Amino acid sequence: xxxxxxxxxxxxxxxxxxxxxxxxxxxxxxxxxxxxxxxxxxxxxxxxxxxxxxxxxxxxxxxxxxxxxxxxxxxxxxxxxxxxxxxxxxxxxxxxxxxxxxxxxxxxxxxxxxxxxxxxxxxxxxxxxxxxxxxxxxxxxxxxxxxxxxxxxxxxxxxxxxxxxxxxxxxxxxxxxxxxxxxxxxxxxxxxxxxxxxxxxxxxxxxxxxxxxxxxxxxxxxxxxxxxxxxxxxxxxxxxxxxxxxxxxxxxxxxxxxxxxxxxxxxxxxxxxxxxxxxxxxxxxxxxxxxxxxxxxxxxxxxxxxxxxxxxxxxxxxxxxxxxxxxxxxxxxxxxxxxxxxxxxxxxxxxxxxxxxxxxxxxxxxxxxxxxxxxxxxxxxxxxxxxxxxxxxxxxxxxxxxxxxxxxxxxxxxxxxxxxxxxxxxxxxxxxxxxxxxxxxxxxxxxxxxxxxxxxxxxxxxxxxxxxxxxxxxxxxxxxxxxxxxxxxxxxxxxxxxxxxxxxxxxxxxxxxxxxxxxxxxxxxxxxxxxxxxxxxxxxxxxxxxxxxxxxxxxxxxxxxxxxxxx
Amino acid sequence: xxxxxxxxxxxxxxxxxxxxxxxxxxxxxxxxxxxxxxxxxxxxxxxxxxxxxxxxxxxxxxxxxxxxxxxxxxxxxxxxxxxxxxxxxxxxxxxxxxxxxxxxxxxxxxxxxxxxxxxxxxxxxxxxxxxxxxxxxxxxxxxxxxxxxxxxxxx
Numbered sequence: 001x002x003x004x005x006x007x008x009x010x011x012x013x014x015x016x017x018x019x020x021x022x023x024x025x026x027x028x029x030x031x032x033x034x035x036x037x038x039x040x041x042x043x044x045x046x047x048x049x050x051x052x053x054x055x056x057x058x059x060x061x062x063x064x065x066x067x068x069x070x071x072x073x074x075x076x077x078x079x080x081x082x083x084x085x086x087x088x089x090x091x092x093x094x095x096x097x098x099x100x101x102x103x104x105x106x107x108x109x110x111x112x113x114x115x116x117x118x119x120x121x122x123x124x125x126x127x128x129x130x131x132x133x134x135x136x137x138x139x140x141x142x143x144x145x146x147x148x149x150x151x152x153x154x155x156x157x158x159x160x161x162x163x164x165x166x167x168x169x170x171x172x173x174x175x176x177x178x179x180x181x182x183x184x185x186x187x188x189x190x191x192x193x194x195x196x197x198x199x200x201x202x203x204x205x206x207x208x209x210x211x212x213x214x215x216x217x218x219x220x221x222x223x224x225x226x227x228x229x230x231x232x233x234x235x236x237x238x239x240x241x242x243x244x245x246x247x248x249x250x251x252x253x254x255x256x257x258x259x260x261x262x263x264x265x266x267x268x269x270x271x272x273x274x275x276x277x278x279x280x281x282x283x284x285x286x287x288x289x290x291x292x293x294x295x296x297x298x299x300x301x302x303x304x305x306x307x308x309x310x311x312x313x314x315x316x317x318x319x320x321x322x323x324x325x326x327x328x329x330x331x332x333x334x335x336x337x338x339x340x341x342x343x344x345x346x347x348x349x350x351x352x353x354x355x356x357x358x359x360x361x362x363x364x365x366x367x368x369x370x371x372x373x374x375x376x377x378x379x380x381x382x383x384x385x386x387x388x389x390x391x392x393x394x395x396x397x398x399x400x401x402x403x404x405x406x407x408x409x410x411x412x413x414x415x416x417x418x419x420x421x422x423x424x425x426x427x428x429x430x431x432x433x434x435x436x437x438x439x440x441x442x443x444x445x446x447x448x449x450x451x452x453x454x455x456x457x458x459x460x461x462x463x464x465x466x467x468x469x470x471x472x473x474x475x476x477x478x479x480x481x482x483x484x485x486x487x488x489x490x491x492x493x494x495x496x497x498x499x500x501x502x503x504x505x506x507x508x509x510x511x512x513x514x515x516x517x518x519x520x521x522x523x524x525x526x527x528x529x530x531x532x533x534x535x536x537x538x539x540x541x542x543x544x545x546x547x548x549x550x551x552x553x554x555x556x557x558x559x560x561x562x563x564x565x566x567x
Numbered sequence: 568x569x570x571x572x573x574x575x576x577x578x579x580x581x582x583x584x585x586x587x588x589x590x591x592x593x594x595x596x597x598x599x600x601x602x603x604x605x606x607x608x609x610x611x612x613x614x615x616x617x618x619x620x621x622x623x624x625x626x627x628x629x630x631x632x633x634x635x636x637x638x639x640x641x642x643x644x645x646x647x648x649x650x651x652x653x654x655x656x657x658x659x660x661x662x663x664x665x666x667x668x669x670x671x672x673x674x675x676x677x678x679x680x681x682x683x684x685x686x687x688x689x690x691x692x693x694x695x696x697x698x699x700x701x702x703x704x705x706x707x708x709x710x711x712x713x714x715x716x717x718x719x720x721x722x
Contacts, residue, residue: 120573121576124573124576124577124580125580125584128627129627132572132573149627181627182630182722183568183569183627183628183629183630184627306625307621307624308618308621308622308624308625311614311617312618
């Protein structure tokens, strides 16, 4: 008979069984037994962050860049409430994650105990599922379920709340090989008939567009998407979450679509006759006003693992519920044996039209400016890293410029908070990316507003020698807020000016890093080269950029995709 | 759905988070104590009902959903009504209760409490048929529904 283990030991053993080798967290009263067990072993490495929000973002970055389940460990009460922003971020972007939280002892639950919150209640709307483990004999099974639910179907964060007394009690440890749940059976294979119907429609298309989202990245289907698009010679546009799912430098790529998408991508979306949506969800930032979208007639094929994403904002003609990878493989297989071929004549015309749209050169900016243009910094970064870096971003103008100007050719290289739009995400996410990819080049593109929302993590980076390259596009404004105020609020810049900024160079230095301030366009390239040469050092580059620069194109809220404001 | 703590609040939370209406909700464990059965009445367009169904299906503890309005079904709701019953009213209320096949289950010299079962519409009709100032208190369970004939919801 095997020896009995404490709940804390079981928790760590479960992580080991799941092959977790790195977790992010912050200790506190309710998780002390678990930390004690972490201390006694060396299989699971613990990264001590400086704020629980960062622990979850780091676990998130770790997951996005590696396709493993990210794990965070936080204490009860404020530990959990601090983590909520991170959990909601992961939830909106469907990131596989397990968050383990401590809870006050079971006999104190409900008594407003010190550091007690209703964790399961607070996190319920922003997790795929959550558990409160009140019985030690259910602990191992629950953690197994948490990993299973987090990583299957449409992935998402799962939280396991463990009361302190449960982490102390003992029971026999058996880790189940697998779990089956009568109430949770995610589909994988798409319906064969639907796939056949989709192929017929694809081959009849005269003006097709492939619109690929984060689902392609999550299901690791980038090679299959690329093969399908290239076999068909169709244009492909990626969502913010889908960048890297199709090589951005390829001639068939239209770039990103949506509110700040390219002219050609948005026009092609609006005027296509067959739209093939792959792992994307037609959200408000992507198609603009749905009524305007339907002013044009088109047939829509929608491949998604989540049935509730289908026909949520737009009605589709051929829904295919299934794992993007499986469905694309099936489509490719069918296509190979199919006698009919795409309509080359029509496609030629369509490409001609697309090339005309491309001539609009919608991403142009003043390359001769005496003030640093933020777009230019990203272009240089792309050049110098040869498109091979992991890029995380915060939220705002810099995020959009990063998405537009860094040409992602590979999946899992672009890490950003797309759904929730969480400022403060970039640097902690980059820490997770660096830990998952110790030899990777990791840059965080941020702004002086966003970076200050998790600036304390410079300390974590020092402790674990994480050589991030921080690209701070410093325009002294919450740039995207300022842009909206300029366009839609009569230039009244209410509270969007970033006053009393720190000296970022000194700030970085005080944490033991290297800081560089760059004020002239001609110094941008050298600074970036210099920074990437410093392989073992975090380099904080403070680029003083043009305050008045705006992100174009822009589809204003409530407008249609073809109603872009262009530069 | 799984008969687990918190399952009900997941359903209720989903409705409030996504702006769906709950007209009524009735839930209790089934003959299999690991399962609860819930009858939830909502209103919305076909698109909304489709989304409600899909979103409910996504909840991990929801085992199976059927839309009873897709087919023939029976629904019943229980109402207890406490009514002022003094003098001539006493006979009249008794008659009315009989017409609606209700039964008087508690009696004092000033009041009757009537138990009524039926569709929600029937219970509404009863209340409409009474003088509103005679009704002292009502409590309703919300509808429970089941398919007719061979239409069986089995897990």
